[in-house]
Amino acid sequence: VAAFDFIVVGAGSAGCVLAARLTEDPDVRVLLVEAGARDERQVLPVPALMARQFGSETDWAYSTEPEPELDGREVYWPRGKGLGGTFLMNGHVYVRGDRADFDAWAELGNEGWDYDSVLPYFRRSERRDGAPSPYHGQDGPLPVADLRDPNPLTNAFVEAAVDAGIPRLDDLNRPHLDGVGYLQVHQQRGVRRTTAHSHLRAAMSRPNLLVETDALATRILLDGTRATGVEYRRDGAVFRVHAHREVALCAGVINSPQLLLLSGVGPADELGALGVAVALDLPGVGRHLQDHAGVAVVAGINEPISLMAGETLGGIARYALLRKGPLTSNVTEAAAFVRTRPGLASPDLELAFSPIGMTPRRLFDGPTAWAKNRVRPLLRPERRTLVHGMIIAAVAATPASEGTVTLVSADPTEPPRIAPGYLTDDEGDDRRVLVEGIRLARRILGQSPLARYVDREVAPGDGAQRDDELVAFVRAHAQTAHHGAGTCRMGAGDDAVVDPVLRVRGIEGLRVADASVMPRIVSGHPNAATIMIAEKAADLLRSSRAGTW
Ligand SMILES: Cc1cc2nc3c(=O)[nH]c(=O)nc-3n(C[C@H](O)[C@H](O)[C@H](O)COP(=O)(O)OP(=O)(O)OC[C@H]3O[C@@H](n4cnc5c(N)ncnc54)[C@H](O)[C@@H]3O)c2cc1C
Numbered sequence: 001v002a003a004f005d006f007i008v009v010g011a012g013s014a015g016c017v018l019a020a021r022l023t024e025d026p027d028v029r030v031l032l033v034e035a036g037a038r039d040e041r042q043v044l045p046v047p048a049l050m051a052r053q054f055g056s057e058t059d060w061a062y063s064t065e066p067e068p069e070l071d072g073r074e075v076y077w078p079r080g081k082g083l084g085g086t087f088l089m090n091g092h093v094y095v096r097g098d099r100a101d102f103d104a105w106a107e108l109g110n111e112g113w114d115y116d117s118v119l120p121y122f123r124r125s126e127r128r129d130g131a132p133s134p135y136h137g138q139d140g141p142l143p144v145a146d147l148r149d150p151n152p153l154t155n156a157f158v159e160a161a162v163d164a165g166i167p168r169l170d171d172l173n174r175p176h177l178d179g180v181g182y183l184q185v186h187q188q189r190g191v192r193r194t195t196a197h198s199h200l201r202a203a204m205s206r207p208n209l210l211v212e213t214d215a216l217a218t219r220i221l222l223d224g225t226r227a228t229g230v231e232y233r234r235d236g237a238v239f240r241v242h243a244h245r246e247v248a249l250c251a252g253v254i255n256s257p258q259l260l261l262l263s264g265v266g267p268a269d270e271l272g273a274l275g276v277a278v279a280l281d282l283p284g285v286g287r288h289l290q291d292h293a294g295v296a297v298v299a300g301i302n303e304p305i306s307l308m309a310g311e312t313l314g315g316i317a318r319y320a321l322l323r324k325g326p327l328t329s330n331v332t333e334a335a336a337f338v339r340t341r342p343g344l345a346s347p348d349l350e351l352a353f354s355p356i357g358m359t360p361r362r363l364f365d366g367p368t369a370w371a372k373n374r375v376r377p378l379l380r381p382e383r384r385t386l387v388h389g390m391i392i393a394a395v396a397a398t399p400a401s402e403g404t405v406t407l408v409s410a411d412p413t414e415p416p417r418i419a420p421g422y423l424t425d426d427e428g429d430d431r432r433v434l435v436e437g438i439r440l441a442r443r444i445l446g447q448s449p450l451a452r453y454v455d456r457e458v459a460p461g462d463g464a465q466r467d468d469e470l471v472a473f474v475r476a477h478a479q480t481a482h483h484g485a486g487t488c489r490m491g492a493g494d495d496a497v498v499d500p501v502l503r504v505r506g507i508e509g510l511r512v513a514d515a516s517v518m519p520r521i522v523s524g525h526p527n528a529a530t531i532m533i534a535e536k537a538a539d540l541l542r543s544s545r546a547g548t549w
Contacts (some may be wrong), residue, residue: 012085014514014534015250016195018201021538036082038213053089069423084196097522098346099175110491141200151355160447180336190323218412227510253484257286284495292481296396297441300455359388394437397523400425486519513537
């Protein structure tokens, strides 16, 4: 039986950072266990093409349960598998959130997670060119860049939002989010970069790090209430590895709670019903799933200048020769963060702008249908679901709705049940925010810098004007913004899964360090905060000495 000091499960946004940081100490031996493949040749680093991972071997390709407030629709949930995890396929937008997000975490009993305390961890991982700023890091490994070639439609969106009364922000990573600006991205000279590149690759040459890929962790080994190691499967064989010091789960918002539940740590009644031996009754595991729901306002344009120009010979040549042009786009190029009512601590609405359009087919069938057909559009143009146009996605940035991740069976290869509960909050506030978002998006489309490009509104369309019509549109078309947090929530209360130093409550030697521990989802995009969590986790794990806890 192999033994290590630390075992990290999951090489995603967080796990790559944690494993790399821990192995900076040559005396510490670390095993990183990842279900996906080591080879990344199948992952294109061309920014605009990241969605090609959808439905591929690097996608867990989950689906939600029928969502009651979304007309009973099942929502496709892509999640990345491989070195880089979901960062492999994400929009690589870097926007941390508002100061109020982190201060609220601290107010919920999580000492050390207020904005001023976490800012150094954001800065530690970041390498941003340009003038020094108290808010940005310049010496970290992970590139944070401005878009190299914003689309003219994006420039027009920013101007139109300013004309609609939204303040212009030069930097969406200052403490306060209110305003409109260009999004920052994880790119280096026009090539996508993940924490697998920035943190893990360099660490992989260290003799004290072993990275096991194609290795599905199936449970945490427990001796009573102490975690002693991890069991995983590779090529049909079962391996058991031991951790002298600690096991850290970085398997993400779906799989970290799934692994706890498979190991008997979770709500006792649910586990008992599935025949899983209960190691610890911890009711919060898999609860409090939060995600950002979004709905698209789509407009056709009167000039062929959208990102569709990227997949032409000219677009390909520009990218190949100069690393410029539409293929350098991360698709969502700008955003406005707005408060929809007085009395809020921070913006509750994001309007995310993408200079590309969708056909009604994609809008109506959702991305699943497109993912299944992802290669064919090249051969069958009538199958195309992206077209010249533009999208302003209204996103509920501080959702009140919550859902769950639960086991379906004790079989670790069976996907868990995902029920995000979109727009199910009692007050209907999340739905209200989306409806107001549609109205504000229309106002922005009507301002002259953008209006001059608009051919017609494709969706919701002229037929949807009244509140009830817009609510019906939201129910029929809202989608995930692909975020997700909270299923191993950090906190002080009985439903918290980890304490403020990320230890699973009631289990020794086990921590969770990924998007699942967020006490409330950030109002920005969660990747930045996830990386921050992993940077901080590295300090927390390092400071626990062998044998003590
Ligand atoms: C399409 C899409 C676009 C997105 N765009 C953005 C964006 O632009 N900006 C942003 O901030 N956020 C974005 N996100 C969200 C962001 O990518 C995630 O919040 C972030 O990657 C979460 O990191 P994580 O470390 O918690 O989990 P992940 O990155 O998902 O990592 C989990 C890892 O664990 C592995 N794993 C899981 N189970 C097991 C197991 N049993 N055994 C072994 N390994 C296992 C997985 O294969 C994976 O590699 C997007 C997400 C998607 C899906």
